[in-house]
Amino acid sequence: MANNTLQKAKAAKQDEFYTQLVDIQNEMNAYLDYNPDVFRGKTILLPCDDPEWSNFTLFFAQNFERFGLKKLISTSYAIESKYNLYGSQLSLFETDFEKTSKQYDAKKSQSRGKIFVLDKDCNADGCINYHDLKWEYLKGDGDFRSDEVKALRDEADIIITNPPFSLFREFMAWLLIAKKQFVIIGSMMSISYKEVFPHIKNNKIWLGRSTGGKEYKKPDGSFQKMGNTCWFTNIDHGRRHQPLTLMSTADVFKYSKHKDIREMNHFYHYENYDAIDIPRVDAIPCDYNGVMGVPTSFLYQYCPDQFEIIGIAEGDSGKELGLQPYDRNLKKLNKSLRDGQLFYLLENGIPKKPFARILIRKK
């Protein structure tokens, strides 16, 4: 296989992992707690899905009536597009459910995506649930960028999924252009993307209530650990409106539960930006009015009424902050120094570069 085909196969394979029901449940409950009617009368689209493997379709189909949904649409990506690069794999769903269906077509089953729709009680058992899902082949392979899936996006009120991470930037741009409500899973690393961070800064996108799942199911039934996933959304939830309870600087150094913080007597000031470094979110002091660099996990606690986000000193977005270039002589003392990243000097004159920091200021 040519090198770039191999790379594509690798990326495609890495995209094949499925969200667990409990993680979907926990996150959706946060929106429902804040607004019990959040899904009422809405058309929900679940793109990049696959009802055999995915719990998103199961979750919304089983709660169709309870949530008062108008319509549920989910689309799946063609087997051929998914697996062709590294060996085809016919799923149980294909062999059992699909093959026994009247519209089964061996060729289409490989090359076409599918659309699943739920909007009424088709089997006349008195309730609307998973068993009333109707499916058919799409014209194309179900790529979210295709015109037919774009038309479904435009029909929907809310878009919810765990999209392919290898196409995350494109997926986010595809979502934002449509100006819809959404809840999607991504890697925490993507917060610094230029397609994402400006919207976080402007409070147009925020993190969901929970972290993403810790483990995702793979098609072979095994689980893949992923410690750094989160939900991105523009639907409101309660935690965004709960300000952090903070201590004064003096009390932080005296009472912090962390030994490393209790051993400090001041916060370091960055050498290349006018801000102080706060190494832990629970050490943010209530009495500092300037700019503070805090760990990116702050976004889980971010209440826009309490803090303003100034920027992120990482990735695409770090460059826009205007950090001063570091003195080249310092490189001898710390090889990891980079222009566009924050650093401060320890008492012994050694430069220290903290992990990714979000720059915030008290409102």
Ligand SMILES: C[S@@+](CC[C@H](N)C(=O)[O-])C[C@H]1O[C@@H](n2cnc3c(N)ncnc32)[C@H](O)[C@@H]1O
């Ligand atoms: C991370 S998995 C998540 C699946 C499902 N949403 C879930 O969480 O259980 C991403 C899915 O997107 C599919 N996919 C990859 N590229 C795609 C594309 N261009 N358009 C639509 N789906 C795609 C993959 O086949 C994979 O099933």
